[in-house]
Amino acid sequence: MSTDTLARIAGKQEAVDALPLMTARDVHVYYGQKHALKGVSIDITRENVTAFIGPSGCGKSTFLRCFNRMNDTIDNARVTGRIELEGQDIHAPEMDVVQLRARVGMVFQKPNPFPKSIYENIAYGPRIHGLAATQQEMDEIVTRSLTRAGLWDEVKDRLQDSGTALSGGQQQRLCIARAIAVDPEVILMDEPCSALDPIATGKVEELIDELRGRYAIVIVTHNMQQAARVSQKTAFFHLGDLVEYDDTSVIFTDPKESRTRDYITGRYG
Template identity: 80%
Template sequence: MAEYDTETVVHEEMTLRNDAKMTARDVSVFYGQKQAVRSVSIDVDSHYVTAFIGPSGCGKSTFLRCFNRMNDTIDIARVEGDIDLDGRDIYDPKMDVVQLRARVGMVFQKPNPFPKSIYENIAYGPRIHGLAESKTDMDRIVETSLQRAGLWNEVKDRLDESGTALSGGQQQRLCIARAIAVDPEVILMDEPCSALDPIATAKVEELIDELQGRYAIVIVTHNMQQAARVSQRTAFFHLGHLVEYGPTDEIFTNPKADRTRDYITGRFG
């Protein structure tokens, strides 16, 4: 592999701002003595889908999990730097992590519906957060969430059936509907289509396109074609570094960093 200047980061036409939905500044992540993410700064805008791409083990999923403090669940993980949501430090000791994860939802690589009915999968979050005052309110939240996830017409007559009985693609859309149900501001997606067949993948990608602008969305994907299809901003990670960040079409057609160009053209990955 070619030698690269690991300190060079290219922000193509992307000026770091203070008015982005979420901002990360000089974020590093350690697992014990091993450093997985190295001083990353990036903005997440409400108006765009942002894709994180890069080879396996490059730190993109680890960095994604910083945005709703999922790394807190790993005893040996340590996060340094600053991440703000609407200007507030999410690692402030006074931050309510449960409320944070309601505002910054997460969809995982493998669909993980609760072993409950389809209805209860959606109702669980709004119930514990007190978002519905009546059964009518809850019914509305469930229907709206399933509609936004493109699943309502497929399950409206079987809401009492188990969510685990759905197909893999339907389960993933159910998990997206579950995240939407608590009225988040940001949705994080960690390789949401990697376990799905092409038809289910296409439906999830259509859903991401429909949700764009309603939520700030960040997706980690190993599929560069998917990143090109669904995102408007792309960040390329390599060996724990953010190498290049900019408009998706520019990253894929005219990358500025040699490492980005080599990855995009298949020289490594």
């Protein structure tokens, strides 16, 4: 990415939102010898759903996992550059990675509820972070989280059933409810619908739209229609570079870069 593009993007960004919730500056990620992400800078705002799109292996999931330092769990991964949450460096020694992951929640590609009861799935996060002092407060958190995830009506009579007994779409919304329960500021979603059927996908997309504004949402997706439907900002990645970052409407109708245009029109694999 050329410096003037960066300046243009940054300038535009500052004009729109005075205070981005998360910022990334010149982030590189290496997996052993492989240079997976090559100096990416971006601002994430609370008001918008941000979509990361791009062909497989372009580094979008890798970049997403930088925001809550999930790359720390990969043995040979190395991250450089600066990422800030509300102006605080997330790699600073005083930043506790456990608290960071509570503040920056994550939803994974494959629904991964704990093999425990639905109630326990939601209550686990608040319990380890001490968010509920009494059983009543915990009940409230569970009810509120499931309601926000649009799952309450479907599971209210069987909260003690196993979370793994739900359908795939319900499991994914349970995972979203689980992320919501610890009251995060950002929710990262790594291709949350790729394992779901179209109806379940529709429900998750509706849910993302409802959650917008309350949480900053970053979603990685392979599905360009999905990016167009749910996001207000779209970032296009290619071979570890952030090629273009702009309003979703601009990316899909009038992209500046030819590589973006080729991808949008289906000329990339």
